[in-house]
Amino acid sequence: MSAAELQVKDVSWQAGTDGQPILHPVSFHLKAGRILGIVGPNGAGKSTLLRTLYRYHKPSGGRVLIDGQDIWQMAPREAARTVAAVLQEQSNDFALTVRDVVTLGRLPHRLGFSTPGRRCGEIVEDVLERTDLTRLADRSIGTLSGGERQRAMVARAVAQAPRVIVLDEPTNHLDIHHQLELLELVRQLGMTVVVSLHDLNVASSFCDDILVLQNGHCRAFGPPEEVLTEPLVSGAFHVMAQLETLSRSQSRHFSFQRNS
Numbered sequence: 001m002s003a004a005e006l007q008v009k010d011v012s013w014q015a016g017t018d019g020q021p022i023l024h025p026v027s028f029h030l031k032a033g034r035i036l037g038i039v040g041p042n043g044a045g046k047s048t049l050l051r052t053l054y055r056y057h058k059p060s061g062g063r064v065l066i067d068g069q070d071i072w073q074m075a076p077r078e079a080a081r082t083v084a085a086v087l088q089e090q091s092n093d094f095a096l097t098v099r100d101v102v103t104l105g106r107l108p109h110r111l112g113f114s115t116p117g118r119r120c121g122e123i124v125e126d127v128l129e130r131t132d133l134t135r136l137a138d139r140s141i142g143t144l145s146g147g148e149r150q151r152a153m154v155a156r157a158v159a160q161a162p163r164v165i166v167l168d169e170p171t172n173h174l175d176i177h178h179q180l181e182l183l184e185l186v187r188q189l190g191m192t193v194v195v196s197l198h199d200l201n202v203a204s205s206f207c208d209d210i211l212v213l214q215n216g217h218c219r220a221f222g223p224p225e226e227v228l229t230e231p232l233v234s235g236a237f238h239v240m241a242q243l244e245t246l247s248r249s250q251s252r253h254f255s256f257q258r259n260s
């Protein structure tokens, strides 16, 4: 599994042919192995942008290139080997075990409807190990906590051995410990990652690059320290944002007040 570079060139999206534009042309270039955080207020278009990356929404205009290849020019199976998604609402079959769910990630690599072979089994066990799920492998998904289930969904995406992984608000409903644990797991994968996040402090400390979306427009793209500034955050989120450097960790930290 090798990380790929992701180029998004003037990608726009609207619902149907005569709908309002929801995503205005967005462009960015993410180098291989970097983690991009997509942030923005509710309704800004974060999920819509992500859907164009994992081939759920065909862009109304523009192109999504992974290592120079347009994902819409790929056969569906090849696309599934190239980009994997971890989504907020997964239709889980609660009776499946964690191992079953992770094995599903191997589907795009199997021939026709062949049953999983020995190599597939080895890969699944390796992924379970790397994601610290071995001890839960025989449990049914429905019996897991929210954090464990989210880890299983990441494991399924990892088993898919994609070159880019897209995660839509993966830390929703997780407590701070499990948020950091999940993000640490994602970082250790060494893959090219695009992730939408609501917590700007988490995004700032975890991501290599940040893209700020507002009303379907890209307001800024680049490293967190260049992009997440007081004026930009205040303007995009309609709050008074104050930025300080924490004395102990030396990390950047935003606090917020509602505009009066």
Ligand SMILES: Nc1ncnc2c1ncn2[C@@H]1O[C@H](COP(=O)(O)OP(=O)(O)OP(=O)(O)O)[C@@H](O)[C@H]1O
Residues within 6 Å of the ligand: 015, 022, 040, 041, 042, 043, 044, 045, 046, 047, 048, 049
């Ligand atoms: N299929 C669709 N048809 C019509 N409108 C849509 C469709 N999908 C999304 N929208 C609208 O596009 C806008 C952006 O939605 P999107 O879910 O991408 O925002 P978001 O930034 O992910 O929001 P949130 O932070 O609340 O999850 C919203 O106003 C939403 O109602």
